[in-house]
Amino acid sequence: MRQSERAYATLLEEIQSGALPAGAVLGEVEQSARLGVSRTPLRTALGRLVADGLVVQQSPRVTVVADIDAADIRALFELRRALEESAARIAAVRGDAAAFAALEREFADAGRALHGDPGRDAYYGVIARFDAAVDAAVGNDYMTQALRTVRTHLVRVRRLARDKPDRLAASVGEHRLIARALADRDADLAAHATHVHLHNALDSILDSLPEGTP
Known part of the structure; x- marks a missing residue:
């Protein structure tokens, strides 16, 4: 499995399970280190989550888990x-x-x-x-x-x-x-x-x- 796919799958599961709650900040540096992937595949994974509507990009390097009401x-x-x-x-x-x-x-x-x-x-x-x-x-x-x-x-x-x-x-x-x-x-x-x-x-x-x- 490619790094971007692994990062996407992990983050998706954590968002769906609530381990990453609404409003949780997904900084590139921190998430790259935590998931053991480089920043380019992490950006790809985050881009997919943005497209899914599960995270929102607040700045070029920071995204947060989207609210749900x-x-x-x-x-x-x-x-x-x-x-x-x-x-x-x-x-x-x-x-x-x-x-x-x-x-x-x-x-x-x-x-x-x-x-x-x-x-x-x-x-x-x-x-x-x-x-x-x-x-x-x-x-x-x-x-x-x-x-x-x-x-x-x-x-x-x-x-x-x-x-x-x-x-x-x-x-x-x-x-x-x-x-x-x-x-x-x-x-x-x-x-x-x-x-x-x-x-x-x-x-x-x-x-x-x-x-x-x-």
Whole structure:
């Protein structure tokens, strides 16, 4: 792995996990030393993060982790709805019905084992495979790139919200319905189920933001 890719992957994970919180200063000298890379690949990594919208450049040599607030989250979900509902409609027509039926079963299995971090991680793993299957079915590089950007921010947003076991269990059921609709090639139901899932997800995230989040 090239130095710039390694630096990007490390910084991305730290921002998404909250290890680098909003407002954290990413000075070139300090980050180069900390990550063990020279300044040129670090600049490349920071440039990618700026393009992702995860960091903001304050001067030629200093960037900071971007803030995120309720308005940002609402804006993210506006785009997410437009993209994911459209993707669901297309995937229902173009996708592999058997693959989505198998994913529905995976969601059911994950829903029975949600307890603890391993169970949640396994569930998010099924979501990642589901997203990849939808992307493959849609077969539109422009849409896939836009969705990748949304998902990059979504990881960070999820970390801001408190864990809600009841919401997680409901999310499993919502994903099962979407997967079943895709397996049945029911485009209207797939889009509607996606809309309901995103509506519920946004309400839950906004409700569970740490107190004091603007």
